[in-house]
Amino acid sequence: FAAVVSVSAKEVDNAPLDLAHDAVLVSMEETTPAEQTSVEAFKDRRNEEKPPLSFDAASTAIVLTDLQNDFLSPDGVTWGVVGKSVMENDTVNNLEKLLAAAAEMGYLVFVSPHYYYPFDHKWEFGGSLELLMHSIGMFDREGPLTLEGFDGSGADWLDVYKPYLEAENVVVANPHKVYGPEQNDLVLQLRKRKIDRVILGGMSANLCVEAHMRELLESGFDVTVVSDATAGATLPDMGDGYAAALTNFKFMASAVPNTEEAISAMGMNPSTVAITGTTYPTDPPAVVERTGGARRMEEKPPLSFDPETTAIVLTDLQNDFLSPNGVTWGVVGESVTEVMYNDTVNNLEKLLAAAADKGYLAYVSPHYYYPWDHKWEFGGSLELLMHSIGMFDREDPLSLNGFEGSGADWLDVYKPYLEEDNVIVASPHKVYGPEQNDLVLQLRKRKIDRVILGGMSANLCVEAHMRELIEQGFDVTVVADATAGATLPDMGDGYAAALTNFKFIASSVVTTQEAVDAMGSGGGSDSSDGSHMLPTAAVMLVMGVSALLV
Numbered sequence: 328f329a330a331v332v333s334v335s336a337k338e339v340d341n342a343p344l345d346l347a348h349d350a351v352l353v354s355m356e357e358t359t360p361a362e363q364t365s366v367e368a369f370k371d372r373r374n375e376e377k378p379p380l381s382f383d384a385a386s387t388a389i390v391l392t393d394l395q396n397d398f399l400s401p402d403g404v405t406w407g408v409v410g411k412s413v414m415e416n417d418t419v420n421n422l423e424k425l426l427a428a429a430a431e432m433g434y435l436v437f438v439s440p441h442y443y444y445p446f447d448h449k450w451e452f453g454g455s456l457e458l459l460m461h462s463i464g465m466f467d468r469e470g471p472l473t474l475e476g477f478d479g480s481g482a483d484w485l486d487v488y489k490p491y492l493e494a495e496n497v498v499v500a501n502p503h504k505v506y507g508p509e510q511n512d513l514v515l516q517l518r519k520r521k522i523d524r525v526i527l528g529g530m531s532a533n534l535c536v537e538a539h540m541r542e543l544l545e546s547g548f549d550v551t552v553v554s555d556a557t558a559g560a561t562l563p564d565m566g567d568g569y570a571a572a573l574t575n576f577k578f579m580a581s582a583v584p585n586t587e588e589a590i591s592a593m594g595m596n597p598s599t600v601a602i603t604g605t606t607y608p609t610d611p612p613a614v615v616e617r618t619g620g621a622r623r624m625e626e627k628p629p630l631s632f633d634p635e636t637t638a639i640v641l642t643d644l645q646n647d648f649l650s651p652n653g654v655t656w657g658v659v660g661e662s663v664t665e666v667m668y669n670d671t672v673n674n675l676e677k678l679l680a681a682a683a684d685k686g687y688l689a690y691v692s693p694h695y696y697y698p699w700d701h702k703w704e705f706g707g708s709l710e711l712l713m714h715s716i717g718m719f720d721r722e723d724p725l726s727l728n729g730f731e732g733s734g735a736d737w738l739d740v741y742k743p744y745l746e747e748d749n750v751i752v753a754s755p756h757k758v759y760g761p762e763q764n765d766l767v768l769q770l771r772k773r774k775i776d777r778v779i780l781g782g783m784s785a786n787l788c789v790e791a792h793m794r795e796l797i798e799q800g801f802d803v804t805v806v807a808d809a810t811a812g813a814t815l816p817d818m819g820d821g822y823a824a825a826l827t828n829f830k831f832i833a834s835s836v837v838t839t840q841e842a843v844d845a846m847g848s849g850g851g852s853d854s855s856d857g858s859h860m861l862p863t864a865a866v867m868l869v870m871g872v873s874a875l876l877v
Contacts, residue, residue, distance in 0.1 A: 380551070380582050380592040387593075388435040388522045389425055390513070391556075392503075392529030392539055394488050395440065397465050397481035399530060401608050404463050404481055405560065409531060410612025412558035412569045419485065421556040421586040422528055423602045426491035428590045431600070435496055435520060439513050439529075439539060441466045442482055442502040452802045454832045455565070456534065457505060487603050506832070507538035509798040514546050524549040526589055527580075528556030532572035533828050538798075540580060541791055545762040549705045551582040553589045566827030574819030575786055575828075579707040579759070630804070630835055630845040637846075638688040638775045639678050640766070641809075642756075642782030642792055644741050645693065647718050647734030649675075649783060654716050654734055658813035659784060669822075672738065674809040674839040675781055679744035681843045688749050688773060692766050692782070692792060694719045695735055695755040708818070709787065710758060760791030767799050777802040779842055780833075781809030785825035793833055804835040806842045 397403040399419055401410065413419060429436045443466050453461070460466065466482045469475045477483055484492055491497065498520075501511040508514060517525070525548050529536050536557045543550050554576065559568030576583045587597040647653040649672055682689040696719050706714070713719065719735045722728050730736055737745055744750065751773075753766040761767060770778070778801050782789050789810045796803050807829065812821030829836045837845070 382593050384433045387524040388437055389429050389526045390437045392439045392535040393441045394484055396483055396485055399485045404465050406612050408560040409558055414607045416555040416558050418558040419605045423487055424586050424600045425528060425556055427600050427602050428593055428595050430494055430496060432593050432595050437498045437500060437516060439500045439508055440502050442468045444468055444470055454834050456831045487605055505798050506535045507542040507798050509542055526551050528553040532557040532559035533568040537572045537575055538794055545758050545760050549581050552576040552580045553586055554583050555585045565830040571824040571827035574824035577818040578709045581707050632846050634687045637777040638690055639682045639779045640690045642692045642788040643694045644737055646736055646738055649738045654718050659811055669808040669811050671811045676740060677839050678781055678809055681846055683747055683749055685846050685848060690751045690753060692753045692761055693755050695721045697721055759788045760795040762795055779804050781806040785810040785812035786821040790825045790828055802834050805829045805833045806839055807836050809839050
């Protein structure tokens with residue numbers, strides 16, 4: 328770092344945590360980025376000529392999520408918040424076009440539905456939108472072995488899709504349960520048919536579609552997302568779900584074509600695709616109220632953590648993200664000056680110091696690439712960029728040659744904390760999430776079921792860790808100012824996209840100070856202004872004033 332003072336929080340005897348940090352280490356306003364990858368360099372690399380998009384039915388399949396009334400019908404419970412986006416994108420007709428093209432051109436279609444049974448409503452925690460889905464009876468079914476009340480319900484397929492979904496080229500996976508396919512058999516079904524490329528669409532953009540994209544990427548699939556074959560909700564105090572998803576699609580997917588471009592790449596003239604076609608209502612989307620459901624939404628108690636069951640999880644505390652000498656500083660250090668604006672470096676140190684002081688375990692999930700990782704044959708935009716600029720590079724897992732002070736090394740200020748007994752360093756993750764490392768195992772073996780999450784980068788590794796931990800049954804709080812993200816031309820603002828998704832998906836979204844306060848001295852304490860509570864707008868949705876989404 329360019330500016331380091333001689334006093335760190337750990338060296339201030341008996342000083343309160345926040346006062347210690349008044350003297351801390353990095354004067355972010357005074358740093359001048361050194362040689363690193365600039366926004367223009369990122370743009371240039373991303374715009375390197377790619378071959379025309381082309382798919383082969385032998386190795387490529389269409390994957391569609393949540394083709395159900397509760398999302399796509401004006402009678403569905405979420406139409407009041409997703410209807411505008413569905414109509415703007417012509418989502419219903421574009422999804423039908425993909426189904427029709429698949430049938431015509433011999434592509435397999437895998438559908439990943441979303442159902443909730445009565446026993447699912449007995450879950451004891453969840454994120455804002457997850458709780459809302461339960462509260463309004465979204466995707467409800469009487470049981471896995473009965474179709475009582477199913478026909479025409481919110482969980483049923485949209486009528487226009489039913490003829491396609493009864494065809495022999497369609498595989499209906501088991502239902503997913505939160506947002507992603509971690510708990511169903513989608514990946515198995517794809518692998519058993521030797522599919523390695525996926526054309527992805529469905530509902531809802533920043534929830535189930537993005538979750539499927541992320542998990543399929545982590546499972547080694549080449550994923551193309553069809554930008555107008557999905558849609559998302561806009562909710563007060565949360566944000567625009569479709570806009571957030573579109574940013575992340577551009578950051579992460581191999582390609583983001585529209586429906587016509589995707590069908591053309593499948594080998595069919597889009598103008599020849601014949602569909603039944605759906606006409607949308609002319610009136611503005613209205614809220615649809617549903618009686619029944621698991622009406623168990625209530626104001627959350629003050630946020631409080633217990634070191635016996637809660638741990639801090641931090642991703643990518645490494646120079647390439649957090650040092651002005653790191654290769655990404657040109658896009659994360661200056662992208663709306665997010666690192667500096669959020670004071671991310673110091674806030675992450677505060678969390679480490681609080682964990683040590685208050686007896687919490689801290690798990691660190693690092694990101695390393697070895698020479699063989701660079702031999703991968705495909706990847707999304709940012710994934711390829713990371714490889715191209717040598718980000719997080721190490722020579723070998725059993726060698727530290729050239730490691731000290733490299734982009735893959737910890738930021739110097741964190742090293743004393745990371746040598747403490749309360750710290751567990753997980754094995755490295757490989758794309759963005761913890762699917763390929765031992766983080767979940769390490770948490771389970773210490774009987775941790777709640778996580779306070781921060782690190783880098785917001786919409787990539789932090790959001791990926793949040794989503795995977797939630798899919799694995801953890802209660803996740805995200806610390807909004809203990810992360811940051813890049814803004815890239817033609818892609819968008821990564822931090823803004825992540826913040827929207829944190830609010831939609833996490834159990835709580837807090838500041839560093841609120842998180843530290845809630846950690847208490849072992850039993851937790853009130854975190855003050857209630858910003859961790861379920862957003863007022865969401866509570867209103869449950870009361871029938873508005874409606875929800877996935």
